[in-house]
Amino acid sequence: MNTKLILALVFALQVSMSLSQVPAPSQELVDKYESLKATFYRRLVNAYGKLQGTVGQNEQAQTTREFIESLRDKPELQAVAKVASGLGSEAAPVVDRARASLLGLYEQYLRPHVGNGLSEAIDQIKVYLDQYMPAE
Template identity: 70%
Template sequence: MNAKLILALALVLQASVSFCEIPAPSQELVQKYESLRDTFYSRLRNAYSKLQTTVGENEQGQNAQNFIESLKDKPELQAIVKVASGLGAEARPLVDRARTSLLGLYEAYLRPHVGTGLSDTIDRIKVYLDEVMPAQ
């Protein structure tokens, strides 16, 4: 039911937005966004690999890891993974257009007012993240 509501909301928003012109984001903003996104994903991958190493050293963690490995061979789970990856592939263009539109709206209407403050806040947060969850 929730998926239907989300899809309906996305279609309504897409139709209402198509009536107005959304400015395209500048290349500088897109590069800054992609840099922040890539750093964030790198932090998550690094934290996940550390978690796997920690769990692998523990006997209970090893048992859980063996259970998860046994689930990978089940056809039901493989079917769910195929459907989810197919939905992800179908939704990718829609997500890319939405991201570009949101970046354009942010740059046109919000960045002049909150851009420097947001950038400073992100830079301050990076200092703490480098200590707790480094990207390398």
């Protein structure tokens, strides 16, 4: 009975130790990820600007804009914004470590199997995004 318990404990420790050693992603993968992320953010900002320019001429949009500007002056909203920005700055290192771990796991276990297909799919999607939601 004790032998089985010790063997199970050793096995559990080996599994937990192997899971805690997450490989670091290569610089090439990190650069590719950062490039894709930056391009996506530029696409969103550009689309938001176009949407704001189109909707900005509407009377309801003007009323909504005035309401949002009046909310900015409220001290309650400013306090909530300060707390949210503080939480965001505290959580940033945790998010960066989690992102690096996920990229490392992807590169180690998934990229050999789905990397080429995923890259080709992203390239095909870029063609449509360049037409309908350009980054520039």
